[in-house]
Amino acid sequence: MTEHDYDIAIIGSGAGGGTMAQELAPLCKEGVRIVVLEKGPRLRDDEFSGREIEMAQALYEEGGGFLTADGSMTLAMGCGYGGSTIVYTGTSLIAPRRVIERWNVPGLDYREIERRSRKFMEENNVHYLDDELINENNRLFVQGCARLGYRAQQFPVNVNGCQGSSLCNLGCPNRAKQGTDRVQLPRAESAGVEVVTRCEVLRVEGRRLVARVSGKTADAKGEPSAWEPGDYRIRAKVVVCCAGAVNTPALLLRSRVPARLPRLGHGFTCHPALILVAEHERPITNFVGHPKSYYLDQFVESDGFVLETCMYFPFTTSKSLSGFGEPHAALMRAFPRLQMILVLACDRIDPRNRVTIDRRGRPVVRYRFTPEVKRALAAGTRASARIFFAAGARRVHIPAAANPTIEANASDRLDTDLDPDLFRPGSVTVSAAHLQGGCGMGLTAQDSVTDSYGRVHGVPWLFVADASLFPDALEINPYLTIMALADRVAQRIRQEARELLS
Ligand SMILES: Cc1cc2nc3c(=O)[nH]c(=O)nc-3n(C[C@H](O)[C@H](O)[C@H](O)COP(=O)(O)OP(=O)(O)OC[C@H]3O[C@@H](n4cnc5c(N)ncnc54)[C@H](O)[C@@H]3O)c2cc1C
Ligand code: SF4
Incomplete structure (x- = not known):
């Protein structure tokens, strides 16, 4: 097994992971080594063909066919450099005040979410179409x-420069949609953050990650990984999970996390x-x-x-x-x-609706309407x-x-x-793309998985910074709120860097 050492490892490169990479990148100047480990591939610009089945296979988890445990709903998650932001439509709304107030997370204020969301609206060229x-x-x-x-x-x-090809959910062929693949990740890389694609983190074992890099098959889209195919052990002083609302809870459930987290996987919602x-x-x-x-x-x-x-x-x-x-x-x-x-x-949180894992550690989403x-x-x-x-x-x-x-x-x-x-269940085709919760923020391990800065209760070096942080459904399109929360988590990591990385 090949070993690597980093100061900070970010798992996943979507709305949360891409933001985290950009916001931690200034630390690279001080010699901090940061890596993003992304399960999916990085596609070349000329590979966005707009063909439905081909692009779904290339850019979605399980080709877009990930089903809930009883088979009644398909969950759509992007899987590649940029995560779901490669396939999202790019509608950009700020969280409603009533929702943030209802979440009632101690220390999390609506005005802060609004301010941080506006920062990313500007960065991502958010505007009304002509x-x-x-x-x-x-x-x-x-x-x-x-x-x-x-x-x-x-x-x-x-x-930015939309050509109206209507292919947003198959990956924009015109480089117009401003996802983390176009904005935050390239900026992070030019500041010194490494991004390793086709690298799936299998487990977090203390401050060590066990990961597997897959080879590129002849007919697959995307660049080969920067690392050779094989198994890896990656040591990191800080680990930030940004694998999304299904994969982050599942990863932590199959890992050896030194804390009791009875709420892990609970509180999953998805806007069916x-x-x-x-x-x-x-x-x-x-x-x-x-x-x-x-x-x-x-x-x-x-x-x-x-x-x-x-x-x-x-x-x-x-x-x-x-x-x-x-x-x-x-x-x-x-x-x-x-x-x-x-x-x-x-939808609102329901005790029966949650992320679990099967015997092999793969995610299983239990969801009843x-x-x-x-x-x-x-x-x-x-x-x-x-x-x-x-x-x-x-x-x-x-x-x-x-x-x-x-x-x-x-x-x-x-x-x-x-x-x-x-x-x-099963009589009508229902799908969901706004996957949320599973590592909700709160005050204690009894009511939540992390604090309001995404730090897992009882594990000072382990953070979550993706949609799984939501304590309940957002009621609107979520990506800006995820970026705002990831920005807040990154700021806390930067503020505590000396202590965390010593
Ligand atoms: C088709 C579609 C359309 C959407 N449209 C909109 C919209 O218009 N507006 C809006 O606000 N929201 C939209 N969304 C939702 C939005 O894209 C997501 O809420 C957001 O991207 C989630 O961010 P995230 O960081 O939690 O996860 P993601 O962006 O999904 O990123 C998670 C990343 O982690 C990687 N990963 C998972 N497990 C591992 C592992 N074990 N090891 C390494 N990497 C791993 C995945 O491959 C993925 O790249 C849409 C979503 C979809 C699917
Ligand atoms: S050009 Fe515009 S409509 Fe076409 S995929 Fe890109 S963002 Fe969507």
Whole structure:
């Protein structure tokens, strides 16, 4: 086994890990050795082909098909240089004050989250898209909402030179999306931080990491790792886990962490989401332009859902529709006429929903839809259908309804045919991309895993700085809040560097 010595090891290179790398990089000038260990590959610019299956295999954990334990939901996580920020859409919102206040983490103030989020908004060029980049799919959402008196809002997005190719979730082929792969990681590397890709950390054993570097197969995308394939032991004085809300809890559960952490893996939430489609009479531009420009959050507090515009690719769309054979094929043939909306349920922590590991130490996510989540999905579906009809759709496809096609002249069926109990596990395609919790922040090991600076209770050299820190769901798109929290953790590590690294 090859051995390496570093002062600081960061595990994962996504929203949390990329931020951590950039914010700790100034320490390199003082001779501090920092490494980022990333399980996934680093792709060359010319490898972003926009082809759905090929890019999903290259950039997502398990090709985008990671399922919860009962098979009822797919969890989407990016896996590569930049983590999920390679495949995110780049919508950039600051956490709502009410959520940070509800989290009630001692020492964590809303104004601080806001200030740190704004720093990354500026760094990532967050702005509202010009009108000409708003496609018809988005315009129809705005029109439908306006006719119903709903308050649709425009998403600020973090793009620079967007060409409107609509491929954000397959990795931007135009270098426009400002994820950590484009902004924070290159800056960290030029300041002296090393990034080792294809390097999976298997266990944390005290201040030693056990890791495995995989070779690049002939047909795989991406550069080979900087290290030869094989097993490694990496000594580090400080370890920062940024492997995401599924993989950080799983890594710590299979590690020898010298502390009792009864809350480890608990508090997992993910904003379960449904993709809904509606058919218009004429083609609409849906797969050209930025895919996600508007959202509606006015029903969060009353009904627990948020609606977002979206555009998915043929495979993802087809698996989101219910039915088989000719009716399914007919809907897919209508692809150029489809309007799409994503319904997100704002789930809350539930004792049954958590990250565990199997006998081989692999992550297992136990997740059951609570009655509140089913009600939110049903209410969000109804609101979406009304928006589709108000925007002029001829028929709406409702996967959870007894008869999934509802014609415009039968819209009263929305009130009778859509029972929350129809959201049975496995009966409707539900997916989630906002994975949160599992190492929640708090005051003591009885109520949480880390303190408000991401330090694992009872282990002074071990930190967490990713979405797993959230003590409960955020209710909005999370990446800016993750960066803000990672920034706060990095500042604490810099302040204590002398002591921690001695
Ligand atoms: C398709 C999609 C669209 C999204 N759109 C948006 C959006 O528009 N706006 C928004 O705010 N949020 C969005 N999100 C969510 C956002 O991208 C994530 O919440 C955020 O990136 C999570 O940050 P993280 O640091 O916790 O984990 P990640 O960014 O997922 O990074 C974790 C990294 O750790 C690596 N890793 C895991 N295990 C190990 C290990 N054992 N050893 C080494 N490396 C490991 C992974 O390969 C990965 O690269 C989206 C997510 C997806 C998947
Ligand atoms: S829509 Fe813009 S940000 Fe998204 S993939 Fe295309 S060019 Fe990149």
